[in-house]
Amino acid sequence: MSIQLSRVREDEESNSVHSYQQTTKRDIWRHEAIVSDLSENKSIPYQVISRRDRRGKAEEIRSRVFTLAPQPQPGVPLKILLTSDHQLKPMTAANLQKVAETIGRVDAIFFAGDLVNIPDRASEWFDDTRGGAFFPCLQGAANYQLEKNGVKTTYTGGELIQHAPLFPAIGNHEVMGRFSPNKSLKEQFKNAIPRHRAKVDYAQIAQQINPGEDRQLQQAWLKANSFNTDTYEEIFTLPQSMKGGEKYYAVTFGDVRLVVLFVTNIWRSSSLAPQVQGKYRERDLDFHRPENWGYGQHIFESIAKGSPQYRWLERELQSEEFEQAKYKIVMFHHPPHTLGENIVPPYTNPEQKIEYAADGSIRSVRYEYPPEKDYIIGDLVPLLESVGVQLVFYGHSHLWNRFVSPTGTNFLESSNVGNSYGAYLGEIKRSIPKDNPRFNYAATGNPNGLEPIIPNLAPLLDRNNQPLPYIASNDITVFSILDTSDGSVTSYRFDTRQPESEVVKFDRFFLNR
Numbered sequence: 001m002s003i004q005l006s007r008v009r010e011d012e013e014s015n016s017v018h019s020y021q022q023t024t025k026r027d028i029w030r031h032e033a034i035v036s037d038l039s040e041n042k043s044i045p046y047q048v049i050s051r052r053d054r055r056g057k058a059e060e061i062r063s064r065v066f067t068l069a070p071q072p073q074p075g076v077p078l079k080i081l082l083t084s085d086h087q088l089k090p091m092t093a094a095n096l097q098k099v100a101e102t103i104g105r106v107d108a109i110f111f112a113g114d115l116v117n118i119p120d121r122a123s124e125w126f127d128d129t130r131g132g133a134f135f136p137c138l139q140g141a142a143n144y145q146l147e148k149n150g151v152k153t154t155y156t157g158g159e160l161i162q163h164a165p166l167f168p169a170i171g172n173h174e175v176m177g178r179f180s181p182n183k184s185l186k187e188q189f190k191n192a193i194p195r196h197r198a199k200v201d202y203a204q205i206a207q208q209i210n211p212g213e214d215r216q217l218q219q220a221w222l223k224a225n226s227f228n229t230d231t232y233e234e235i236f237t238l239p240q241s242m243k244g245g246e247k248y249y250a251v252t253f254g255d256v257r258l259v260v261l262f263v264t265n266i267w268r269s270s271s272l273a274p275q276v277q278g279k280y281r282e283r284d285l286d287f288h289r290p291e292n293w294g295y296g297q298h299i300f301e302s303i304a305k306g307s308p309q310y311r312w313l314e315r316e317l318q319s320e321e322f323e324q325a326k327y328k329i330v331m332f333h334h335p336p337h338t339l340g341e342n343i344v345p346p347y348t349n350p351e352q353k354i355e356y357a358a359d360g361s362i363r364s365v366r367y368e369y370p371p372e373k374d375y376i377i378g379d380l381v382p383l384l385e386s387v388g389v390q391l392v393f394y395g396h397s398h399l400w401n402r403f404v405s406p407t408g409t410n411f412l413e414s415s416n417v418g419n420s421y422g423a424y425l426g427e428i429k430r431s432i433p434k435d436n437p438r439f440n441y442a443a444t445g446n447p448n449g450l451e452p453i454i455p456n457l458a459p460l461l462d463r464n465n466q467p468l469p470y471i472a473s474n475d476i477t478v479f480s481i482l483d484t485s486d487g488s489v490t491s492y493r494f495d496t497r498q499p500e501s502e503v504v505k506f507d508r509f510f511l512n513r
């Protein structure tokens with residue numbers, strides 16, 4: 001089967017082979033083949049050959065020979081890479097190269113979202129000229145120069161996905177905002193508004209475009225005028241759920257039942273400056289132009305109790321596949337527990353507060369996030385803990401830290417892959433509004449109660465030689481491996497300032513409930 005990717009484009013800010021003066025569509029096709037009749041637990045070689053006729057001359061491109069295997073049966077030992085937040089960041093190619101050098105071939109990759117930065121920019125997936133595009137990094141075909149202390153080292157990434165399936169979750173960077181033929185891709189990426197808001201606009205515009213009962217036309221309009229994950233869905237063939245399609249799904253892979261959720265909100269700045277469209281406020285100059293509002297850090301797909309996704313999850317957690325699986329893992333993008341920045345404000349629908357002056361003009365448009373309405377902590381996590389999920393795996397804040405709840409559920413954020421956005425403990429404080437009269441969002445620590453666990457093999461040390469309960473570094477990159485032969489999750493670190501240094505195993509825990 002072949003499809004043309006419908007939304008991939010380039011623009012002035014692309015690092016692409018050709019330069020673009022304006023937002024321009026790129027002609028990219030995806031070909032898919034299905035190999036059937038594979039023998040259980042046996043991998044076979046494969047090669048991809050692409051032929052075309054060019055001006056009467058036959059041309060042929062051949063890949064090298066790789067391997068493919070059928071979906072593994074329970075009992076087969078597997079090594080699974082837990083990764084996220086690649087986003088063409090500086091250390092990503094080094095990280096994946098070290099995965100391949102340390103582990104060899106992995107049997108699968110669980111990817112907790114944020115694959116690229118702007119999903120509709122084709123070069124970020126395929127051929128960014130800086131050498132660190134998404135697919136090349138995961139194929140060992142990258143060519144990324146990382147400079148540390150004046151020394152440049154070239155990293156190729158790791159040959160991983162030619163041999164193993166990738167199961168991703170949608171992060172905020174897989175979601176594209178309102179479509180425009182000419183605005184920059186970054187503007188379109190940031191310009192996502194909630195679906196419910198687009199429905200209000202649609203009600204007004206419906207009379208003009210007169211769609212009648214054409215539901216498809218309505219859906220297309222709503223998507224083009226709110227947000228979409230089309231490129232992600234077109235690039236990947238994934239397991240699907242009835243309600244969520246590829247957006248949320250579950251799959252049995254050997255001894256693992258992996259449940260993947262669409263739990264992410266748009267990221268906006270924490271700045272309170274008048275010219276910033278942020279988490280906590282609209283821009284001054286937009287007060288009277290609601291068509292330009294960003295609606296705070298709105299959630300793309302609800303996970304609140306009673307929502308379609310939540311109801312699907314409840315059914316999934318009662319399924320035989322889930323109940324019988326040795327390892328029950330749930331993956332989504334937004335952190336339930338973290339020392340990172342993105343845990344504030346709470347994960348809930350922004351509550352809009354508009355203040356008016358005496359003359360009726362708008363004085364401020366603000367957003368608040370009541371902690372008691374945090375859907376991850378209030379609705380999702382208690383459900384996962386109640387059914388014996390052993391591992392909740394996520395990303396988003398670009399650091400490594402882990403937690404264990406009193407029920408024995410492990411929480412792992414292994415997102416210090418390409419870079420870090422820091423850990424907030426002690427003197428290092430998150431940027432939160434100081435003038436919020438109702439809520440005091442947590443400036444430090446994990447606001448959701450659990451204490452971070454100090455890595456048990458080789459933690460990094462702080463200035464006073466005390467072990468750090470996290471890794472948040474732009475020099476040290478981290479990856480984690482689930483080994484289903486013993487249920488261990490082992491985390492490794494590599495210091496890119498010392499390219500010749502060994503990878504260090506720094507933490508290990510077991511999924512053993």
Ligand SMILES: [Fe+2]
Pocket residue numbers: 114171172173333395396397
């Ligand atoms: Fe993210």
